[in-house]
Amino acid sequence: MTEINSVTTLTREGDVDVITLNSPPVNALSANVRDGLFEGFKAAAASDSKAIVLICDGRTFIAGADISEFGAPGKPSASLPDVQNMMENSPKPVIAAIHGTALGGGLEVALCAHYRVAVPSAKLGLPEVALGLLPGAGGTQRLPRVVGVENALEMMTSGRHVPAKEAASLGLVDELVEEGKLKEGALAFARKCVAENKPLVKISENNTKLEAAKGKPEIFAEFRKKNARKFRGFDAPEANIKCIEAAVNSASFDEGLAVERKLFMGLMTGSQSAAQRYYFFAERTAAKIPDVPDDTPLREIKKVGVLGAGTMGGGISMNFANVGIPVVIVELKQDALDRGLATIRKNYERSRGADPAVTEKRMSLLTGSLDMNDFADCDLIIEAVFERMDIKKDVFTKLDAICKPGAILASNTSYLNIDEIASVTKRPQDVIGLHFFSPANVMKLLEVIRGEKTAKDVIATSMKLAKKIGKIAALAGVCPGFIGNRMLSQRQREAQKLIMEGAMPWDVDRVLYDFGFPMGPFAMSDLAGLDIGWVKENSKGETLRDVLCEADRRGQKTGAGYYDYDENRNAKPSEFTENAINAFIAKTGKNPRKISDEEILERCIFPMINEGVKILEEGKAIRASDIDVVWVNGYGWPVYRGGPMFYGDLIGGPAKVLEKMKEFQATMGDDFKPAALLEKLAAEGKKFGDLKG
Template sequence: MTEINSVTTLVQEGDVAVLTLNSPPVNALSAKVREGLDLGFKQAIESDAEAIVLICDGRTFIAGADITEFGGQMAGPSLQDVQATMENSPKPVIAAIHGTALGGGLEVALCAHYRVAVPSAKVGLPEVNIGLLPGAGGTQRLPRIVGVQKALEMVTSGQHVPAQQALAMGLVDEVVEEGKLREGAIAFANKALAENKPLVKVRENNAKLEEAKGKPEIFAEFRKANARKFRGFQAPENNIKAVEAAVTTGSFDEGIAEERKLFMELMMGPQSAAQRYYFFAERQAQKIPDVPDDTPTRPIKKVGVLGAGTMGGGIAMNFANVGIPVTIVELKQDALDRGLSTIRKNYERSRGADPAQTEKRMSMLTGSLDRADLADCDLIIEAVFERMDIKKEVFAALDKIAKPGAILASNTSYLNVDEIASVTSRPQDVIGLHFFSPANVMKLLEVIRGEKTAKDVIATSMKLAKQIGKIAVLAGVCPGFIGNRMLSQRQREAQKLVMEGAMPWDIDRVLYDFGFPMGPFAMSDLAGLDIGWVKENSKGESIRDVLCEMDRRGQKTGAGYYDYDENRTAKPSPVTEKIINDFIAKSGRNPRKISDEEILERCVYPMINEGAKILEEGKAIRSSDIDVVWVNGYGWPVYRGGPMYYGDQIGTAKVLAKMKEFQGAMGDDFKPSALLEKLAADGKKFSDFKQG
């Protein structure tokens, strides 16, 4: 065996040279890896071997580029150098794939003459998820092998394609037995030699591009079909343009030049910078300084959920989905039946619903009217009405029922977890698990650390979140925690802006154009204006009261802030406009014209300021954690990184100046936080702030 460098070895088995890459954790294409591949292929070509197999040790094939090198000076041979060496090899090169061949990993594999994979392997080009496109020939080689339509779908979605599907698409040439990749790849290489198989260069195959030339509408139709999904993002459009270039130029080299131009446009732009920042922020959120990775966790083999309503049912589905049995407790049989029926319907309506899978998941759920049936659960989550007296009654009861060591969790979105824990004899076992609605869909889970919450309870909750497919962020106890605390700032300003003359649709439009899926008033109409509204107590004291009294309760009644047609398409309502103008007149004010810039600044800057207070008080570990909450829980556009990242891009000094300007004109709702003042004075960013 020859050691090429610290991450690459070369060994010859009969007529086949096997080049093995081992660069934990995911064999990313770092400078050392590129060097090893370049030297290794050159040595294999010069050896007396007749074929070359590229294989990786560890849990995966090359999982992509080394993202930490992006934007910096590349050392050693370029990826294109490695690809050229492979592609131009006079001996057949076979890429042996296990784990995931993603991004640059698949682009390397596409330069082999053949590809084999184990059944569990997946391949894909997910660069779009960090605001980029495949920059090493992916947009040029992929359509040549799978066709233009499939290439467009892959590069704009970042989907991971399973091995059997990749085989059907022609992306891999053979699927070999699981656990026997090395033997299978060598056997394939020997077969290629025996059959004198040609050295297939993907770059030279234009047949599928010629097919697409006769169908120029492919691109227009693809853009139209995905317009809503791609709204605001630059990367999907550049990916489409790069694939388009493969077809229109017909020349691989010209296509590569266009791909490079479009890649650099993204790489140097603000969107990819924000998306790369977010990529690391999401991973960083899992790191809790005083709860290290090796903190023991508690086994969670059975879960109890108190409440079978929208939240309780959605929470239960998360555990059933991964095979953890759930006992759901309700007060009345009809409520329990309704909850279980809704869960079943959710499963049946889900895309690609499989009746057998639905039955398997439903079998994980047991309904009960008796809280005592929660006694054997390892984790009990309450999803009852958001009132402190009800929460306390529930936790006092659970304290007597739950077994020692069981975790008691509240799904509260706002209330004090320490106060809830105070009615138990085991506050160390109490934690907040704030799921977002719908709980079976939304990715975010705010994990609320109480004053006495044990570290192993925190570690267990963070680990469990990952198991059920959630992105967890740790928060401290304060009203509304991270997300809702900041949201209240935006909601307040939105309501105030309406009373100054901005119409709800003006505010919604500005926030929608900024990148949110919808504005606050459209969101209220969707959720229902009557949430928390009590008809008997309503005295027409607010715009919402009057709308609800008129039975304008949102989309479900065909009218709310907006008017809706039979397809629930919204349009500005003259009824709402009159109600607003009447309220403004009663207040003695004169409505004024409010600019889009002021609407955006008044809705967003107080959120940033509140985020600074959350950091200052130690209720979030780092500013990037706040961004993860807002991207995953509230639809903040990921291409803007999150509110704190956005504040850093504007500059803390500019945010402070605007907050002071608003404070002078409108009062202490805009009082700057002490941390914002300090960071601005020191010329620093929110990302510079470290707890302690």
């Protein structure tokens, strides 16, 4: 065995050289790894072996680039193209042996081998689009030459991890080998290549599958049209598509590579990729709680109770059934329980690729009941009842008496004080907030609300459980609205004020939609229903919502709300709403004024950032990046803008936000009063990203 460097070895197995890479945890393509591979292939090419196998130790093949090196100055080392050229131009067959994942740069390395073998459990893909990038080491040019243009378009713009069996059917893998016997299978394949004198296949020279797409621009036009909604606002999908177009239309492989390099550098130096790379790390960091060590013992969650079978309760229950955890769902009345269980079944049956057997298995894990005493043997109980403190306290008083010692008692409240709820129990250490977002079986975010007395093992268990049920968790402290809704209230207030000054709801919605949100606040209200929480008997026509609801304009469900809707629920601006707004403005004695898109955006966004600073100032969030995780996953903040706090830094940092807040405060009052910490950050020249709660 020859040790090439600290992560790479070269061994001889009969007449085959084996280059083994071992750079935990995922063999990412750091400078050290690239150097090792370059020198390893150089040595193997010069030896008297007949073939070369590249294999990786640990749990995976090369899982991708080392993202931490992106944009950072580094010492001179072998570039990825240096490694690839050494492989592709080897005078003997090079076989990549793949297990785990071959992603991004890992797959781009494998594509420079003459052949690829993989175990059936392996996955392959080019997921750079999720980081606002494109494969920058020839992947955009080689992949369509292997799998065809249509498949390459789908793979690269989705970033999908393709299972090895599918990869084999696409031609991306040449042979599947037995699980657990990758090295033996790769050596056997290498010897077969030698015995059969198989050609040294250079993907860069194989244009057959590109020829099928030449002169057919409609392939790209139709793909863009089909995915326009999904790609809206993102730069990277279009850049990926242009690279594949270049593969088809360029006179040579090198010409296509030049297009790839230019577009890659454009993305790499742009704000979208910076935001998406930032978010990649922010999401992983959110799981780390400084005073709750990773080795904190967890409470075992074998059975869950959910109080309430409505939209929230049903959605929450599905999360646990999906991962094989039995759930007891308790309702007050049989018809509500039956309706809730029927809705859950419909949700399963309507889901894409629904398997009747899977639906039945999951439904079998759900037990309906009208008796809260059936929570007695549950390890976690989550209430999803009406958002009123007196009701919550009554529920927790009963749960305290019923539930076994050590059971976690959780509230799905979106706003109320967890400490006050916990105060009616004899076990406040077992009480926590688990704020699921609607629809709870779809939305990724879970705000975990830590009470003053919540035990650390309850926090650790909740965070780990969130991951198990496919949620992204962020920890928040107790305050009205926690992180997400507390900041949302700032935006909602300004949106309402804006329409009472002269902007129309569709103006505000358009600005926020163009910014990247899925919809604006007024369209969202129409979707949810304007009558949520509205009581007709208490209505005095004092607000625009009163006027709309009294006119039976309660949102999409009634065909009218802020907007008018056709039979397909397509929205159009409403003359009724415009007249109602102008009538309200007239009552104030003021005239409506023209409000710019810039003002709409700044007034909706800057107070949110200011509130985020207050949340950190009060220690109700651990890090600025946790706030961004909440907003990207729970409120549709465009990931290519990183989150409110990252965006604040992107547009000029605390100094810029402070300047605008003071400007608005001078003309519009103390709704725009800057946080004390915002003033301090601006004075010290610091960034929002530096903030820790």
